[in-house]
Amino acid sequence: MGKSKSGSVERLAPLQVSRLAFGVRYEPQYGVMDRIGAVIDTVLRDEGTPFNPDFFPLSQTTPNEHVLFNPDTRNVLRITHQDTILQADVDTRQLSQIQAWADSFDEYVLQPLRTTAGLRQVLRYGVVHHLTGVRTLIKTLPTEHYLGKDFPGARTLSMRFTKRLPVEEAIVKKRVEDFKNVIYSLDESDDNNINVSLDYQLYFKPPLDAQEWTEKPFPEFVAKALEYFEGEFQTWFSKIASRAEVA
C-alpha cells in the first residue's frame, strides 16, 4: 500500500479495524460497462497500483458487473453500472493506512472510471469500518443489556440504527440538499462474538457532475469519516463498553 497522500498526522484508531469497504454510487450509466475492460486493465496493470493480479487473482464478468476478487483474503472489487465497491481486510489501527487505502482507491479505481469510462453523476460516497476484538471491551452482552428484562434467555441480537447529519454546503446553498448518513450495526452471535461496524455515508443532491467530483475527492470524504470514527462513534462505543452489568 502506498504512502498516504493526505499527509495526516499518524494516529491510531481507538479500535482495530478488521475490514474496510469503500463505495461510490452513481446514476445508472451503461457506458461504464462498455468501457469496463479498459478500466480493469488500469486497475490491475497501472504502474504503482496496489490492486495488481496478486491482490486480485480472479476476475468474473457478467452483463451487469465486473468483479475482481481474492478467495483467500476475501478482497473484492465490484463495478456495476450503478455502484463501485471495494472490500478488503486491513487489520489495522493506523488511520494513515486507512487513508492510504482511500488514496489508492481514488487513484487506481475512481479516476480511471472518471477519465476512461466517463463516469459522472455521483449520488453517494460511503466507507464501512468493521471492528474486531470488541468482545473483550464490552462488559455486558447486548442480549443481556437490551433484552435482559423483556426477553430473557436471548442468544443472538442484531441491531442497526441510523442517524442523519447536516452538511455545511447544504445549510448554506439554496439548491443543495446533501446530507450525511451514519449506520451503526451491532451484532451478537450465538458464540458471544460481537461485531460492530460503522457505515459513514455522504449523499449528494444534486448529484456531482464531472467537475464537482474532482472538487470533492473521495479521500477527503474518508478523512472526515475517520474524524467521526474517532469522535462521536468512539463516544458511543465507550458508553456501551463501560456499562456495568445489569442488576
Place this chain on the structure above:
Amino acid sequence: MTRARRTHEAKNFDDRVEYQRTRIQKAPTPTVDESLFKGESTEDALAQETQPTKVSPTRKPAARRPRESAFAKYLKDKWPEMAILVVLATLAVQLFQLNREVGELRVATQSSANDQQRLSRDLERTEERLQKQMDRLSEDHDVVSPQPEPDHVVSTGQNPAKK
C-alpha cells in the same frame, strides 16, 4: 459544475428549517422522494443479475421541472434586484425630464429679461427724442415772439425827465 452548486444563492431561515425537517430529521414529508436514500449499506450494490434495474429518467442534476430559459431563470432569481433597478430607472428618467423643464424655464425667463431690457432702452430713446422735440419747440417759440424789453421801473418814484 451544476448550477445548484455554482450559484451563491443562500438558504434563508425557512429553507434551513425545511432542510432539517425533510432531510435530517426522522419524518420527512411524503412529497420528498426518498427512494434513493434508503440508507442501505455501502457494501450492498443495487444491481443484481436476476433483478431488472430501475432506469432513472434522464435529467439534468439541478432540473426536476421543465427546463426554463436562462433569461427566465435569471429574472426569477433576480426579480427583487430587477424591480429596484426599474424603480431607479423610472426616477432617473423623471429627474431628467424635470431637469429639462427647468432648463427650458430658465431659457424662457432669460428671454423675457432680454425683452424687458430692450423695451427699457427703447423707452429711454423715445423719451430723449421727445425731450429734444420739446426743446426745439420752445426755441422756435422764442424766435417768433421775442420777449419785450422790460420798462424802467417807476415804482421807485424817480422822475426820469429831471436827469
